[in-house]
Amino acid sequence: MSEEYGNLDSSKLDVLRELGNIGAGNATTALSQMINKRVDMGVPKAELIKIEKISQILGGEESLVAGILLGIEGDVEGMMMFVQEQVSAHHLVNLLMGRDLDDFSEFTEMDLSALQEIGNIITGAYLNSLSALTGLKIIPSVPNMAFDMAGAILSVPAIEFGKVGDYALLIQTSFGGTGEEVFGYFILIPEANSYEKIFKSLGM
Amino acid sequence: MALIKVGMADLKAVKYPDNLTTLGLGSCIGVTLYDASAKVSGMAHFMLPDSTQIKNNENKAKFGDTAIDELLKQMLSLGANKSRLVAKIAGGAQMFSFGGKNDLMRIGERNAIAAKEKLKALGIRLIAEDTGSNYGRTIEFMSENGDLHVKTIGKELKVI
Numbered sequence: 512m513s514e515e516y517g518n519l520d521s522s523k524l525d526v527l528r529e530l531g532n533i534g535a536g537n538a539t540t541a542l543s544q545m546i547n548k549r550v551d552m553g554v555p556k557a558e559l560i561k562i563e564k565i566s567q568i569l570g571g572e573e574s575l576v577a578g579i580l581l582g583i584e585g586d587v588e589g590m591m592m593f594v595q596e597q598v599s600a601h602h603l604v605n606l607l608m609g610r611d612l613d614d615f616s617e618f619t620e621m622d623l624s625a626l627q628e629i630g631n632i633i634t635g636a637y638l639n640s641l642s643a644l645t646g647l648k649i650i651p652s653v654p655n656m657a658f659d660m661a662g663a664i665l666s667v668p669a670i671e672f673g674k675v676g677d678y679a680l681l682i683q684t685s686f687g688g689t690g691e692e693v694f695g696y697f698i699l700i701p702e703a704n705s706y707e708k709i710f711k712s713l714g715m
Numbered sequence: 716m717a718l719i720k721v722g723m724a725d726l727k728a729v730k731y732p733d734n735l736t737t738l739g740l741g742s743c744i745g746v747t748l749y750d751a752s753a754k755v756s757g758m759a760h761f762m763l764p765d766s767t768q769i770k771n772n773e774n775k776a777k778f779g780d781t782a783i784d785e786l787l788k789q790m791l792s793l794g795a796n797k798s799r800l801v802a803k804i805a806g807g808a809q810m811f812s813f814g815g816k817n818d819l820m821r822i823g824e825r826n827a828i829a830a831k832e833k834l835k836a837l838g839i840r841l842i843a844e845d846t847g848s849n850y851g852r853t854i855e856f857m858s859e860n861g862d863l864h865v866k867t868i869g870k871e872l873k874v875i
Contacts, residue, residue, distance in 0.1 A: 562762075563723045572739035573853060575868065580811045655811040659868060662723070662739015663851020666762070667810050669723060670742055670822055673762045676771050 523710060524680075528557035530644060530709075531682035534637035535697055539684070541636035542629065546607050553685035562679050565669045568696065569596050572662030576600075579630030579656050580667060583638065585648035587709065589702040592668050593634050595695035597658065602693045603629060627656050637697055645712040671700045718855070721745075724777040726759035728789035735856040740806035742823035744830050744846070745854045746783060747803045748790060748839065749861045755795035756858040757786045763822070764829030779829035787837065800839050803863045803875060804830050805854050807846040823847065843875040 535555045543550035566572045577600040579593045595603070598615075604622045605612050607629065618626070631654050642649040657664060672679040682697040701709070716732040723743060727735060731754035737745050740760065748757040759782040763769065766778035775781040791797065807827035827846040834841050845852065845865050855864040865873040 563725065566723055566739055578810070657810050657849070659741070659810065660739035660851035660853065662853075663741030663808065663810055666723070666739070666741030666743050666851075670762050673724070673777060674769055677774065 523715065524559065526710070526713060526715065527680055528682075530641055531555060531557050531680070531697065531699070533644065534640045534699075535682055535684040537636040537640040538633035538697070541632050545629065545632055548606070556683040558681045558683065559678050560681055562669045562672050562677055565672075565679050565681070566662035566665045568665070568681065568683075569594065569661045572660060574661050575658065576661045576664050577626065577656065577658050578664035578667075579627065579634065579654045581634055581654040582652035583649055583701075584652065585650040587641075587645075587647050587649050587701055587705045589705055590668065590671060590700040591634055591638060591651065592698040592700070593630055593637075593695055594661075594664060594698065595693065596661075599693045599695060600626060600658075606693070623656070627654065630654050630656060634697075641699075641709075645709055647708060647712050668698045668700050671702075721758045721760050723760055724762050724774055726757065726761075726776040726782055726786045726789070728755065728757040728786060728793050728795075729858065730755055730793055731858040734858050736854065738853045740852045740854060741808055741810050742806070742826060744779065744804055744806040744823075744826045745852075746779075746786070746830055746834075747854075747856045747863055748783075748786060748795075748800050749803075749856075749858075750790065750795035750799045751801075751861055752799060753794045753796060754858060755790050755793045756856055756861075757790045757795075758854075758856055759783060759786045761826070761830075764825045779826060780833050783830070783833045783837065787839075797837075797839070801842045801861070802834050802839050803843045803856075803861075804841065805845045805852050805863065805865055805875070808851065809847070809849055810851070812849060845873060845875050 539552040575597040685694045721737040735758040737760040746759045761782040764779045766772040766781045775785040807823040853866040
């Protein structure tokens with residue numbers, strides 16, 4: 512890849528940010544339809560972050576997080592991750608299952624597959640909007656979910672960004688009504704040449 | 716006595732009684748080197764196997780080859796003797812399993828191999844490892860006796 516995030520000029524960064532915002536917005540809508548409830552979305556925050564710091568974004572390297580990772584093929588290649596603290600994952604499942612929001616009992620098999628499905632839908636919605644905006648073909652693979660220490664889960668995107676440079680772009684989103692906050696980060700990790708394709712498709 | 720934290724793409728060399736730790740190793744590798752008689756310990760947390768494959772490679776601690784070289788250099792300057800050094804490695808997990816032969820996903824394994832090859836090339840003996848599988852690891856190195864504590868979620872503490 513010829514460009515690394517640290518060197519991107521501000522207009523290109525704005526574009527990536529905006530794509531992230533729209534993607535996160537679509538993901539929220541998809542979630543709202545799925546749980547048949549209004550879901551508010553906070554203003555997504557786009558952050559350019561040093562890769563060494565990426566493992567600290569969710570309450571420190573050892574905090575327990577849920578990560579959903581899928582591969583991307585087509586015109587844009589790479590990976591996409593949706594990651595959230597375990598508390599948020601519980602909130603999300605409880606919202607979906609119509610349970611008491613602060614029910615932190617261990618996830619059942621059913622909960623896990625629900626969580627995977629939510630991940631599938633919101634990452635799919637995110638990528639669809641990216642595809643629609645750019646006119647590029649983006650084909651997601653079946654997502655894979657893992658629960659572990661934040662450092663370990665986030666080492667996967669950190670390593671991918673690390674191949675190119677020292678920065679990663681994170682889109683933080685929050686959704687849920689008041690007091691039902693579910694926070695999560697979308698991390699889009701395009702491979703070599705894919706950025707250029709994205710910019711080119713937008714006439715930049 | 717202090718517990719010195721080593722971040723991602725970071726390395727540190729210390730003298731007894733300071734201990735070293737790195738938190739939440741996933742596909743990255745934690746390498747420890749130890750000179751038991753000089754009581755000099757070192758730890759590196761690298762992300763990628765090979766600096767020569769990457770254009771932007773200024774951070775030595777990010778790559779297996781250059782991280783181990785740099786760690787060795789810092790330990791020698793603290794009084795370690797290269798011929799007495801022994802190594803342990805941990806990490807190199809595959810956090811997500813995808814079918815097929817996606818090279819991207821095998822980075823943990825490649826990192827572990829890179830560490831072993833580099834140590835071999837330097838003539839440093841690898842005496843213990845806890846690598847691979849699909850879970851994260853926090854490691855803590857005891858400068859008093861060279862024990863490496865490996866902590867994982869939902870499992871017993873392992874000492875290698």
